[in-house]
Amino acid sequence: MNAIRVAVIGAQGRMGAQAVDAITEAEGLELVATLGSSDSLESLLEKNVDVAVELTVPASTETNVAFLVDHDIDTVVGTTGWDADKLSGLKELLAEHSDTAVLIAPNFSIGAVLAMRFAELAAPYFDSAEVVEIHHPRKLDAPSGTANYTAQRIAAARNDAGLAPVPDATEIDPHGARGAVVDGIHVHAIRQQGMTASEEIHFGSSGEALTIRTDSHSTSAFMPGIVTAVRSISDYTGLVHGLENMLDL
Numbered sequence: 001m002n003a004i005r006v007a008v009i010g011a012q013g014r015m016g017a018q019a020v021d022a023i024t025e026a027e028g029l030e031l032v033a034t035l036g037s038s039d040s041l042e043s044l045l046e047k048n049v050d051v052a053v054e055l056t057v058p059a060s061t062e063t064n065v066a067f068l069v070d071h072d073i074d075t076v077v078g079t080t081g082w083d084a085d086k087l088s089g090l091k092e093l094l095a096e097h098s099d100t101a102v103l104i105a106p107n108f109s110i111g112a113v114l115a116m117r118f119a120e121l122a123a124p125y126f127d128s129a130e131v132v133e134i135h136h137p138r139k140l141d142a143p144s145g146t147a148n149y150t151a152q153r154i155a156a157a158r159n160d161a162g163l164a165p166v167p168d169a170t171e172i173d174p175h176g177a178r179g180a181v182v183d184g185i186h187v188h189a190i191r192q193q194g195m196t197a198s199e200e201i202h203f204g205s206s207g208e209a210l211t212i213r214t215d216s217h218s219t220s221a222f223m224p225g226i227v228t229a230v231r232s233i234s235d236y237t238g239l240v241h242g243l244e245n246m247l248d249l
């Protein structure tokens with residue numbers, strides 16, 4: 001079988017550089033292009049790319065992915081910033097490219113993917129639910145893409161179960177101490193030197209608490225997920241939101 005021809009966009013970044021190594025080492029994958037912020041996406045067109053891996057910045061990802069879809073290149077996206085409007089625009093674009101797939105993966109770490117699934121399973125059983133994320137201080141966006149997605153999934157599971165809003169008597173909060181609110185779920189972001197990425201999901205009901213925690217100690221945590229996605233994406237078409245959809249969870 002021919003190797004899958006892979007391009008990495010954002011190849012000089014923390015994630016991109018590690019993805020270059022992971023793809024180079026992975027059996028059945030061939031790294032054919034690496035692009036940084038000053039390189040033109042047009043240069044990919046002569047490389048016969050099967051799959052692009054997009055690991056850039058929230059301000060660039062939508063334009064990059066639109067170019068790749070317009071040229072029918074399957075794309076694995078780890079970059080954050082994909083809010084509901086951007087996702088729906090991408091869905092519309094993909095509808096015009098029926099053989100092309102894009103994975104938007106809020107998190108490639110198996111621990112984080114499982115933590116989100118466990119949270120979704122736990123959500124209907126608890127009155128209270130809040131998310132705390134901790135990241136390195138170089139991170140551009142808050143709350144993290146993973147925390148946003150976790151909160152959305154908890155909110156959807158609570159909604160399906162017919163739960164009332166989370167109990168909270170706060171009336172006075174001049175400094176925003178209760179954090180961001182995503183679909184009714186409070187989300188708190190900590191930026192801490194020495195950290196890579198962690199998330200805690202706190203649940204509570206009368207007399208009991210459940211805390212789910214996932215830690216990525218280094219960007220190596222995300223590489224098996226990227227390689228799995230690159231190998232699998234040709235089996236899909238359209239928008240795939242979340243690596244869990246490629247993991248049979």
Ligand SMILES: NC(=O)C1=CN([C@@H]2O[C@H](COP(=O)(O)OP(=O)(O)OC[C@H]3O[C@@H](n4cnc5c(N)ncnc54)[C@H](O)[C@@H]3O)[C@@H](O)[C@H]2O)C=CC1
Nearest residue numbers: 010012013014015036037056060078079080105106107108
């Ligand atoms: N889904 C996941 O599991 C993970 C996602 N991330 C996300 O991935 C993104 C990248 O993270 P890091 O590598 O830590 O950031 P970084 O800042 O180290 O790297 C981003 C790179 O993209 C480059 N870049 C910016 N615009 C570009 C463009 N138009 N074309 C090509 N390159 C461009 C920058 O020059 C930089 O080298 C962030 O949004 C981050 O939140 C990070 C870790 C895991």
Ligand SMILES: O=C(O)C1=N[C@H](C(=O)O)C[C@H](O)C1
Nearest residue numbers: 080106107139144145146197
């Ligand atoms: O910027 C990061 O580092 C990370 N970004 C993603 C996010 O925002 O959720 C994934 C992971 O948390 C690391």
